[in-house]
Amino acid sequence: MAQLASQLNIPGWINKIGRYQQFFVPVAFVGLLAVIVVPMWPVMMDILIATNIALAALILLTTIYVASPLEFSVFPSLLLATTLFRLVLNIASTRLILAADATSPEEATAVAGKVIESFSSFVAGGSLIVGLILFVILIIVQFVVITKGATRISEVAARFTLDAMPGKQMAIDADLNAGLIDEKSARRRREDIAQEADFYGAMDGAAKFVRGDAIAGIIITIINILGGFAIGVFEKQWGFGTSLEVFTKLTIGDGLVSQLPSFVISIAAGLIVTRSSGRYDLGTELTRQLTGRWMAMAITSGFLAMMAFTGLPAAPMLTLSALLGVGAWMVRGNEIKAQQQVVKQEQSQAEKATKEVPVEQVLAVDLLELEVGYGLVRLVDTGQGGTLLDRITGIRRQLAGDMGLVMPPVRIRDNMQLAPTDYHIKIRGNSVAQGSAHPNLFMAMDSGLASQPLEGGIKTREPAFGLDAVWIEPGQKDRAEALNYTVVDATSVVATHLTEVVKNHAFELLNREETNNLITQLREKAPKLCAEVLGEGEKVGLIKSGELQKVLQNLLRERVPIRDLETVIETLGDWAPRTKDMDVLTEYVRNSLRRTICNQYVQYVPDDQAGLNGENSNVTVPKLYCVSLDPTLEDQINSFVDRSAEGTSVSIPPAVATRIVTAIMQELQHLIQAGHPPVVLASPPVRAAVRSLLEPHLATAAVLGYNEVSKGVSVQSVGMVQLETTSQTQQRQGVGS
Known part of the structure; x- marks a missing residue:
């Protein structure tokens, strides 16, 4: 047969016909009309x-x-x-x-x-x-x-698929922002969601x-x-x-x-x-699912054996009973072998863990460490399907691209003193954040779009951003997404928390060794600039690597990316001969990076001036929503700033500092409730002082100087911070009473 097909060149004819497959369907529909008429x-x-x-x-x-x-x-x-x-x-x-x-x-x-x-x-x-x-x-x-x-299933599936689309889109955005997936994967997932909605519709x-x-x-x-x-x-x-x-x-x-x-x-x-x-x-x-439970097969086998003695034909009943009994015995045997294999792996891991650790290793302090309870070990163990190690690799890549900082290796170890579902994140041996995660459950977060509360579950708060959340069973996942909840697994919760902790403490993770690594990479790109500013060989530079580290730490403390290290060093080369105050040099560097800083908080909104002639317009303009400081308040803060050759210091009485922080926080609450990031706009001389006041109370608040607003960005102040005088306070309290 194969020889005859080869002689007739059937594969060649099939390939030739396949080239015109786009005409098959139109010809078929025209043929249907011919069948009706002829x-x-x-x-x-x-x-x-x-x-x-x-x-x-x-x-x-x-x-x-x-x-x-x-x-x-x-x-x-x-x-x-x-x-x-x-x-x-x-x-x-x-x-x-x-x-x-x-x-x-x-x-x-x-x-x-x-x-x-x-x-x-x-x-x-x-x-x-x-x-x-x-x-x-x-x-x-x-x-x-x-x-x-x-028909009924199609109607229900179409409705629930459409209802779940916002939650699935938010989950994709959350994974993308956390660095768990790249832009290509996110685009493919969005296309799958759109195709799924089109299909069921x-x-x-x-x-x-x-x-x-x-x-x-x-x-x-x-x-x-x-x-x-x-x-x-x-x-x-x-x-x-x-x-x-x-x-x-x-x-x-x-x-x-x-x-x-x-x-x-x-x-x-x-x-x-x-x-x-x-x-x-x-x-x-x-x-797989019908033969995966040996107990169900065994009970069914016994039921058929009993039915054989009720007057029904015994041969078929006993035959099926025997087949199901043998199947149940085989499935049970496979389960026992799998359990024994798991026990052997756990014993092997326990033996490795109980081996004597060298004293030198005990004395070493890890720069970044993650301790987990024994219930979360499965998130790390790739043998049990854990993907946390892969997520951490994605976090390192994301931080390098966003912040310009190479995250140090994360030492992960289990701590039997912790609760089974708890974990601690440590920097240099000190705990800086903690949380809990349930590996068998999903976290459903309410980002403000949920249509109704979820029933049951374990109420909690998302550890990275403090959102209201509920730990739910896997069977509730589809319903939660249909109600516009953002649903993530336990691994994503830990990975996102670790990402935010690293961003908040990035300035602590930038040590002298990492600073020198960044300098070495820049020397390959801009050797003359590095030789002039940082020195080379016996030539002394304008600044030392330790001074550069201090400036970079100041930037990272306020979440300013340091990817553009070339611009940072060029600015330091311009101003280092005039001052050695690292805080002042940091302000000059921030001015050079104003576009990068400003773009982090800019929002694109429809242009009010576009479409005035009646035509529709999709033009958007960049706008910075913020709160500003009263000039009198800025003068008062500036009076407490002491600038000298040794550096800049701020000495504000505690009572005054408390009043200033309270007033700023009140205005920022209005900004946050309107859906905007917390941004304070101040004059350059007092910007650093205002930031130092807010940092202990709201670390995510950004304080920008007027000179850091890039060209083309319009500023929208939603409130002005003012301090009440004593008489105003007494008058307000009198009115309130």
């Missing part, structure tokens, strides 16, 4: 009917073997096409049956082709009543059970075609029987019984031929809308 030969009708049956079988098997409904996203359109194909065949076969030029009942039975004739005799068992009963049963099962169920409408096809089949069958009976009696002058038998038999055969593929495709529609995305196809998933 009378078909019985042989051609047999070919079309066989094609219909083969296509239905192919669609059913495809739905079984896809791992996700999106792998068969063309199904809704294909459902419409197959429905149209069957209706066209119904019309063509009706024409052959009713318009045939048959002189006798024997000739009339063959006018519609061999397939319809075979279905009317062989499938129906040669009995008109049997064929009619089979046809009615097929219609009832398809119309009442399968079609109705598939289309299935919601396409399911109506299946229901309509069943109704049309009933109506066409009744019309064919009545029409055939009238033609046989009045035109062909056959007897009542003969006419009814011939045309009813042909109509039932035609109905079975068309409804059998319709029944198969209805099953396929029900299967695809009930599928959930997984790693395996339907057959594999069913086998």
